[in-house]
Amino acid sequence: MMRQAGRCLPEYRKLKETYSFLELVRTPDLATEVTLQPIRRFGFDAAILFSDILVVPEAMGQAYRFRETGGIEMDFKVRTRADVNRLSTDAVTDKLSYATDALKLIKRELSGKTALIGFAGSPWTLANFMLEGGSSKRLTKAMRLFDKDRALFDALMEKLTIGVTKFLQAQIAAGVDAVQIFDTLGSEVPYGEFEAASGKWIREIIAGLDNKVPVIAFAKGVRDWETLFDLGAQVLGIDHAMDLGLVRRALPGDIAVQGNLAPDSLVHLTPFEAEVRTRQTLETMRGRPGYIFNLGHGVPPDASLENIGAVVNTVRNFS
16 A cells, blocks of 8 residues: 555546546545555555545534645634534534445455555644644644643544544444554644644544554654554554664564655656665565555655556565
8 A cells, every 4th residue: 555646647637637636535436446546556455545634624514625726725714612612523424424435335346355444634633724724834823722722722632533533433334454544744743742732632543443453653753752652553654754773673563663665766766766765675674573565655646657666566576
């Protein structure tokens, strides 16, 4: 599995000529097709649902769209207690049935030959978009709320934790083999504050899944290892700025490691160079039980198909 692998494929771009991104996400047949496209082309070991992390805030009452100038715009900015109160987790499962319907279709198409992974954004990452009102070059409002009004911050995070938990529970009921929680904005939290701002909420979500499937936690840019080890995840995703050798020495043996080839290796290197980088990553983790090769983040839209093929073949032939 490579996150967002489909978006560099010509068959995906062909679909985008007819359908918007949100139409693809919200239409089970189309989400199924996009999920399966990279599996057909590269035969990854696992497929990951084609969706978006912001479907949870949308299901709670804060819709989003893509700006014509680029980036994401939320329907409103969460600023006050009244804004938090208007968010509801009551119908999250029903409103996201398009995602679970897609998972059932994907599961059937995979026929037990390929694992299926579901996912959701972490409460901290979602809160950043919700408080900023969409994409922003400077993310300040979530941390400001955390510092200035902890009660309101916690109220928002409690609702998001419930919403994310419900969504992941529904994905598990639909048949996924594992789920991943993406805390892609974890690095926005100062060191020492990660536990209170993000870690505790991820831990609550994982506890609410009752060990029904393995959980992968990915907190980009976070180096608070004590908190990460204590999340309860069976797998930790490692970003590409981290030395895997250090991770190998620090990580408890009962936690698997996923990562961490630099995504740009799929863009600016030759296929041979991408193969060399992949082999170096594999050598670093040789003999480490529970290692899962992957990128250190998602596949860039301009990734070379030849480079992806070279990486996949190198992993398959490594011994």
